[in-house]
Amino acid sequence: MICVIVVEQKPLEDILEMVKGYERMLVLGCDGCAGIYQVGGEKQAEMLSSLLRMGEKTVHNKENSKIEASAVLRQCDKEIVREALENTIGDYDVILSMACGAGVQTVAEVFPETPVLPAVNTKFIGMQDRELGDLHERCRACGDCILDETGGICPIARCAKSLLNGPCGGQVEGKCEVGGYEHDCAWILIYRKLKEFGKLDQFMKLRLMRDNRISQSPRDMKGGIKYTGGGGE
Amino acid sequence: MEAYSNLMQAILDGEFVFTGELEPEKTTNLEELVEGAKPLVGYAVACNVTDNPQSMAYMSSLVASYIVQRDAGMETIYQLRCSDRNRLALTADILGAAALGLRNVLALTGDHVSLGDNPGAKSVYDLDSALLTYMIRKMVDEGVDLAGRPIHEPPKLHVGVAVNPNADPLEAEIMKLKRKEVAGADFAQTQVIYTMEKVDSLFDAYSQYDIKIPTLIGIFPMKNYGVADYFDKNIPGVSVPKELLETLKKASEITDKKKRKEKYMEINLDYFEAFVREIKKSDARGVHVMAVGYEEMVRELIARVRGKA
């Protein structure tokens, strides 16, 4: 199980529409989250660039568009992006990024002269189930984690109403009214887990309203963040 | 405890109370609603006025509640959902309701907006039914809003909540009701049930968790077989007893319109009069009759149960 920012490629027609009017394009993959599960990595960037080449010819009747592909280790890292592209950025009119929204904006900040467009939709912070190849939302980065009170199951991300005092009247035999009773009701999962732990008193407790300022965007964490490059160095 | 409403007064007096249900729709015309409420005056002590039921974008329940009280002389239980309003809007509506003379509010979390007729709407859920109850209590008892800011002339009203005896697992639902009791709910109304078995298991659970909220049992006389069949098939977690459904189906085959209507009345009265009499023997403090647009039935049922009591 790993945790990633889940992205999904936009429909090709939408991407073609977006790049209308540009001649020299770089499809830029990200080998971070988007690459890990093969949606926006180097291979997918190459694949998308060949589809775009075909599309430019057949849809836009343009023979001479220059469409190239490459990828960087992490598009959300300014230094990595700068090093990888500073010598070639002048060769392109547009960058088509396959990273999450943070990656797209990082590239745009590093190269403010070049338009950077999203080739993917950024969806959620996901947990991957490798066996089934599924991705599930488990955390919404709410800024005030209450997993300690809820048996380790997040009601913010997993309850369709993000309720603090569920289950709501919409649960039927442990399934949620949203999405046609396919998803588990988070609050029934919480109930079962806390029951297992002998902590139903915690379940029964009235949880008071949140201070929503905690998750007010835009959020920052300023200073004191020591960059190690990963790997626990 | 002081009663601000007829409903609460009747409950405190130990009466077995009846409440009805009215549903404003996507219209600016409330004539039908008002006419539907009039025959129930003197029978039901109050009527719920639904708030965007099933997340349909309908006429404001606040306004409809007020107009029903004004024009039909029927006290209302103003339903209020958390789906569509944050704590500011909820505070504003409670203050407005009190100013308009509304005396009962039913605090609901509300169906998810994606189930309604504007499924792409943003859902709110800043609060939930328990927290809305908590907020109203603070406003009424302490004269402050949720942030503790003083209210000049606090509202005087009662807060009711919903409970679903069909919920499985029931324990989770009961524990949630316990939270609402802790938050300060004055009364509860249940989802539709059809059998004493459900009534009994509900009150068994109440005693297990020491819940004392006066509770009205929700029942649903069905105007015709179509309504019954739809309810049976489409409302998850609850089904119409097979025999009752069969009897209604048979009645639907009667070709004479008047006779058919009479048969439906008879079937409903047979079933629900007996059921309500049994409910009366339980810990229930009354019955909430959710038969929207079936006033003649509601009125007759109440008259019978009262008459022969």
Ligand code: SF4
């Ligand atoms: S409560 Fe849920 S959304 Fe908030 S930080 Fe914890 S896991 Fe994430």
Ligand code: SF4
């Ligand atoms: S059914 Fe459960 S998960 Fe779905 S909205 Fe209600 S409490 Fe949340």
